[in-house]
Amino acid sequence: MKIRVNRDVLADAVAWAARVLPSRPVVPVLSGLLLEAGDKLSLSAFDYDVSARATVDADVAEEGGVLIPGRLLAEISRSLPAEDVEIVTEGPEAVVTCGSAEFGLITMPVEDFPALPTMPPAIGAVGGGVFASAVSQVAPASSRDDTLPMLTGIRVDVDGESVTMAATDRYRIAAREFTWRPAGPGVAVSAMVPARVLVEVAKSLRGGEVSVAMGDGVAGFESVGRSTTVRLLDEQFIDYRTRLSSDWSIRADVRVTPFVDAIKRVALVAERNTAIRLSFTQGQVRIQAGGGDIGRGSEVVECELRGDDIQIAFQSQFLLDGLTGIESELARINLESPSRPALIQDVPGDGQPAFRYLVMSLRQS
Template sequence: MKFRVDRDVLADAVAWAARSLPVRPSVPVLAGLLVEASHEGLVLSTFDYETSARATLQADVADEGRALVSGRLLADICRSLPSKPVEMVLDGARVSLTCGSARFSLQTMPVEDYPSLPSMPAATGTVSSEAFAHAVAQAVTAAGRDDMLPVLTGVRLEIDGSTISLLATDRFRLSHRELGWDPRSPDDTVAALVPAKVLGDTAKSLTSGSEVTIALSTSGSGEGIIGFEGAAAGGTRRTTTRLLDGEFPKVRSLFPSEHQTVATVSKQALIESVRRVSLVAERNTAVQLAFGDGQLTLDAGSGDEAQASEAIEADITGEPITTGFNPTFLLDGLTAIDGDKVELAFTQASKPVVISAAPAEAEGEQARESDDAAFRYLLMPRRLLS
């Protein structure tokens, strides 16, 4: 194996492929990055039996071949190389890497022990890469991080014709995002539970090209795989991951159809106020929000401890209401919402609030309004200290 490749193209592709390497691999070869050179170019791959990454890029290949080397070490080396072409040569059990006057020699791992990457399922459809990355970033806000509840660490991806819905919850909050896409079959209706971390990292990393291809394969036994592919500098990027097994809770019904109190406030003013007031909130205690008389009053702290209070303007329709929320969860939802103003809709103080972008006020904002309205964040209240 011998090839020559642009330093920036190689460093970017190696870093992308190595990002999904396991921290504690079950077997040593899973810490490796597979380098394959052929007359078609260069292919860099990683796989841990759950998630695979495959980057193709252009290179001047003198001799075909393949080698398995430490992925994290190669990424560190490529990141530090000078801005000159890189040459890699396989010589026996070692790979030599030359870039300008810098030279490295890497020990290889047994290629024959490396597992075969799963095949990409048939394409289900395509979606704008920027729109998909933004929608996923909003949806994963509410995904669980407790591995003891694996179903809640996923995002439920529902495909219904030309619409994709993304749902995530950790039992204390719920996110719902919809976006349009171009399906291969307009009559398809399918759902999958995708690991939130993989989905978030992948969507964010595939924005170099204009669109992302989504390929989904499910089976009645719960086994399934989803793949994502997009263009990148000098080639393409492809990720596959196994779907999570289990029944995602039926959460859509949690969004109420009617509201008794609706408040519209400046998003940035509310974010800044919550951040200030929550400085005195003890761990696991709520920040109180009182809506009434044209303003929202935030309070935190109690008794002999530090206390804080602040009021901001609010446009309120309906009855006055006082409730409280985990400030971190509240800020997560607010920062995920687009637009300058947010709408907080309540049924009663002991029930969840639904937070979304406020409707656009001008015709010029009509296009943005439809996108903003596609994201809703539901947050459970916390008990207020007396």
């Protein structure tokens, strides 16, 4: 194999593919990136659960393939000077040359690299911006506890032109609904996709559309020359729709930016795992924290309250995760009592809110 490729293009593609490389591979070849040169250059990584493939333009003098230690190639490619990079296979080495810099990397047997999963059939497509926004809104509510795999995923429910993403860690539920372009009429699919994979896909989007594929226990995502597949989790999930559709006797509308800024300031004096206290009265909400060994903080923000005055407390980061998911100027906080959860949602001009976030309240001392 002999190729020449732009340094920035190579470094970007290598870094993107290398993100799925396992830190402790069960077999050595899984630590490698497979480079295949044909009409274009493709770079692939696979850990038996998640695969990633990036395709970029390159000048291909000799076609072929080579398996190179992925993390090392990522470190080298981003440190090279701003010149074109040449990669040539010479016996057991892949020689990487850029300007006067040259590296001879020991390769691994290409034939030992496992075949990547076949991309399942496409079920629809959505704009990259909408996809990334939806993932960023719901992913914070997913759990990091691998002992409960169901809670580490994002539920994706497809019903024709409507898609809902939802996640929960038992202490909060986040859901976002959006419209998309289904691949055909009557598409109806439900699946649990690992949240970490959706987050990585969303981070790497560079515009355009995301094509979503599902089938045979695998989900696939393609956008602008990059594709990812991942094994789906068990489909078991809570009935989140019922939990998000309760009636609420108290409603407070507050401007998101000043409210978030005030919570962050007051939280500076909140000790670990202590509550942020919100006191809603007519025309305002008072944010309070602290009172222990560190100190205390308090700030008032304007709000429009419908219903009785109420004081309620939340874990500060859980509260902020919900508020920062709001895309409208105003956030609506639906309340019932200090001991019940609160529902945070955007305030749309018309129709139902696209984003909803249910968060448990904390007992106040």
